[in-house]
Amino acid sequence: MLLESVVIERYRNFTEPQTMTVEPAVTCLIGKNESGKTTILKALHRLNPANIPDDFDVTKDYPRRFLAQDRRKENLDEVIPVNAIFRLDEDDAQAIEDVLGVTPPESTRVEAWRTYGGDFGIGIGCAFREALEAACNEAGVDHDDDLAEVGQYTSIREASAAATTLAKSLKESGKTARGKAVGKIANELKKYTALVTGEFDDDLRDVLDARLPKFFYFSTYETLEGEYDLTELADRAANRKLLREDSTILALLELASGVGPQDFLDEDYDSRKAELQAASHDLSRQVFRYWKQNDALTVRFDTDMPIVEKDAQGHEIRHRILKIELEDERHGVHTNFSTRSAGFQWFFSFLAAFSAYQGAEKRVVVLLDEPGTSLHGEAQKDFLRYIFGELGTTQQVLYTTHSQHMIDPTRYETMRAVHDRATRENPELGVAITPVSLSADPHTILPVEAALGYSVAQHLFLGSGPHLAVEGSSDFIFLTRMSEHLTAKQRTGLDVNLSIIPVGGIGNMPAFVALMGRRLQVRALVDGERTTSVADKVYQAAKARDIDDNRIVVLGKLDGLPTTADIEDLFTTKDYLWLYSRAVHSLQEEDLPDTPEPILRRIGIARQRAGMNPKFDHVGPAHHLTRNSAEFFAQADPETLDRFEKVFRLVNVS
Structure with missing residues (x-):
């Protein structure tokens, strides 16, 4: 099953129900500290935990402001703080068909929830x-x-x-x-009675319980330490009093030899240590596929039996101590694991903890709480590649971050913004979860803006080009999405080597061409109401840098477009209004003045006639294209596609 959405309510700073859709592969939660990101992961982990969980606690977790009054009105142990919806995959559908004798319809969804009292519920339904x-x-x-x-x-x-x-x-x-x-x-x-009514027998419940994904949670609390008292660890395991921080070392021991800490206390501990050593080499190889900071490190294990105390008769009491060490081949030294960089400790610990689920047939949803905060920026990017390139290809991943290096701006549709709306004046407002919008709360989406800026800088100073300068983010989004669609249709899209650079306003275009054209392959796409004056300056700057005029594309010079055409004029009027009406407010073609002016100017006049501000956020329709691309292209005019393809042919010129 794939997690499709989750509802969090009446849990910590979630005072009202908040529904969050989840991506099939990787979902990134961004927001300020204390915004509620960790709360989402904690709630999901408690729903169906794979590793050592915390329990819901009404006194600690219920929204404090409403605790006393709500407790008088209802039994809070029956409140459901987390409810999740899952979509079936082919194997799930087959398992259900084996029980019911019919194939579950496409709309079939599984729902799972847990109450404050710890009761777990599961259901299934279809249209x-x-x-x-x-x-x-x-x-x-x-x-x-x-x-x-x-x-x-x-x-x-x-x-x-x-x-x-x-x-x-x-x-x-x-x-x-x-x-x-x-x-x-x-x-x-x-x-189909069970699927339609939700009333089913134990046979179907057993199938649903067995196939429901478990949630694996990992944070800095689960990072490995340099030494472990295996005697005490074995005692905690035997008495079922394990701590959260025990989970990683237990996973490592299980990976090594399929045994627990008590197995290292017998006479065969040397062979156990050898098995652990072999496992560490495998983990090290995995780590160094993505850890580029120092590839000369090797993890090693040793054991000791020191005297920890004496009993009443004076007999020595010894404990088996497991030591985790790192060999640095660059310097020829051995150091304790805990003395190495916090970043390497975290990276190795995560792979060790997750090893128990790596390659498992059953789905596991991985919950990473602020992963890699102790990593260098470049190492965070390495780990981000691991998340999207490896981990997310086999298991669903949800991770929280406020680091620009843990964000890929080209995948911003996979991000969710989490922000606490409570203020001193209105403290009852709780957390809101929304899709990321570059026009939203700037404090919440600051990492996205920073990541985009970093990406631009990397293209400018490290990339070999060619680089296409455009006015802003809406140009970037429209060109990228339209290129993806045309390329998928075996038509001409943007050259894969071409980097789109939003320069932050058309007025910056001449300076960009003049300065960056000295050592980069620069091209420019000029549009907007200042086309004439800006285009002249861009041509002058290009001439000073020996850049051919055909590298400068002015939309206003294309046949059939206004002389001051914007990127939005590449869409037919019908197609752009399709995006605008869904992203901003409903507007019909007959509401627009019948003039040859650019579409944005005509919309501004229509808004003014309706008593609205003629200006609006141009990025909204671009975001809507990203979120609803399939629906848009299903109705798109061929003329829209032809216009964008013509532009791509012009900017791709060698």
């Missing part, structure tokens, strides 16, 4: 309409009148009764074949 269509198909009903007659009902009981009545009527009128087919509907529909 009745899909179940009815499937039952009719299985029964062999294909006559439109029959389908329409039965299809007007909304419950199994009503539809079955209607089908029985209709079957009798058809047979009496001599339409025996149709009547026989309709008569089968009730029996076929009965097979």
